[in-house]
Amino acid sequence: MTERHKIFGVPFDDISTQEITDLFLKWLNGAQAKIVFTPNPEFLLKSRKDSDFTNVLNQSDLSLADGVGVKFAISALTNRQLKNRQTGIDALILLAGICSMTNKKLVLLGGKNFVSQSAANILKKRFHNLNVDSVDLGLVLGNSESVSISDELTNEIIKSEPNVLAVALSFGKQERFILEISQKIPSLKIIIGVGGAFDTISGRLKRAPLWMRKNGLEWLWRVIIEPKRICRILNAVVVFPLLVIWDKLKQHK
8 A cells, every 4th residue: 555755844655666557557447637846855855945846746646755865864754664666767768668558648748958859769679569748848938947838839738748757857847837838628537657767768878777676775886987076966866865864963962
């Protein structure tokens, strides 16, 4: 049975692969669009300082822990453990497989340099019956926090008739975009934020070896293949655990 945890006011659902499969199948036959967010430690650092962002994250129908630091935080700050960690890329691949079996339309939106189309091509090769398309929107208008969705973009998404829409934007902007667009697409059943998943699926960035993923070392792999992200990675693997430890110490006081 799905269990929900909360860290720094942000929810996380402890859900197995079978449970999430059953849930996605149910949602694809539902009447309303369901929202899936995939928060990681960077989200939690931001939510500590930004109550509006925390409120945004609490509007999801499913919240998946996309980062081993979340698992650590739940163990440290609650009397429970996160038994199942579903990443954004794994959830997207699972959705692609479900769409191929149920004749549902998957649309990938976002990313840079037409990476969404490359990811769509790879998914099509993996799931031969998959009806998949991409919308390359370039940059969503607005600053890093707010979004402005044009009628032209909305109409382009409507025209593609997605049942599942996967959105890849910078975090914060991505989640606000999802909330705004989710009610404007009549065909939509599931909308999910996937961050950098298109880069990995397309092959632009190689995914960490399985043994590293199982041992929570994806961050080290990202340092190796994308050293320019070192500051963001340090926030996730140094600053965030220190804040969790500090909060744990305060609990004991």
